[in-house]
Amino acid sequence: MLYGYRWDGEKFNLVPKEAEVIRYCFRNFLDGKSAETTAEELSKWSIKGLTGKPISPSSIRAILKQEKYTGNSLLQKTYTDFITKKKIKNEGELPMYWAENTHPKIIDLDIFEKVQEEIKRRRELDPLANWSINTSCFTSKIHCSCERNYQRNQRNNRAKADGKYTWWMCASQREGKRKGCLNPGIEEGLLKGICA
Known part of the structure; x- marks a missing residue:
């Protein structure tokens, strides 16, 4: 299931109230607000996710990267290992396919692309440049041998x-x-x- 849509067994149908929340997340991000700020605002208005819990910043970040909100689909983002039966993220092992107009769109493709550019720009800035993240003098300075901070x-x-x-x-x-x-x-x- 995908927030903003419901599958009826044949096609994705738009959920208008959830679609408005999706548009709000994209607008906020392009207005310079962080996922944390948007999550706080949605929580104040008692807006919940699919699980019935408040929408978290990580869920908002996932929403901002979900191309399906443009009405298009990137196919084969994951694949199933035929031995272990585990779902695996496709990181170039198999080709991916772009399918257009597979379901109703919530946001325009150009808005989605602008958000992807802004995500990339903010990532390159470093967390210390993002005023909404609670940082300290050690933020992004201590690196683990597993390549995470x-x-x-x-x-x-x-x-x-x-x-x-x-x-x-x-x-x-x-x-x-x-x-x-x-x-x-x-x-x-x-x-x-x-x-x-």
Whole structure:
């Protein structure tokens, strides 16, 4: 199932209220707002995703990259391994095909392409250039051997004077996708001490 559409067994049908949310996400992004800001706004208006939960920033980022909202489809983005029966992301192993006008469009193709260019531009800027991301002096500076960056984590801790325990850990581990990465987290106080 895809947010904005419902499959009736034969074709995708537009869900008008959800389609308006999709358009809002694209408009906001081109107006310079982050996925985090858009998610906060949608949450304030009690707008939910397909699961009935608030739409997360990662879901908004996925919406912004979904070409199906243009009414077209990029086919064979994934394929199934015939031995393991697992779905695998197609990273050039097989050809992909562009099919036009496969279902009703929500946004124009030129808007979608502008958003893709803006995503690329913001990625090249570095997180420190994005005012909506909560950054610190260590953001994008600690790199793991698995080629991911370390990310800041915070938990409540009554034993600490400020009531918080802060450490940095590999993004793969934080997302629960260890992929063989076993590097330990680093306590922020230790990092500050070493850098001082």
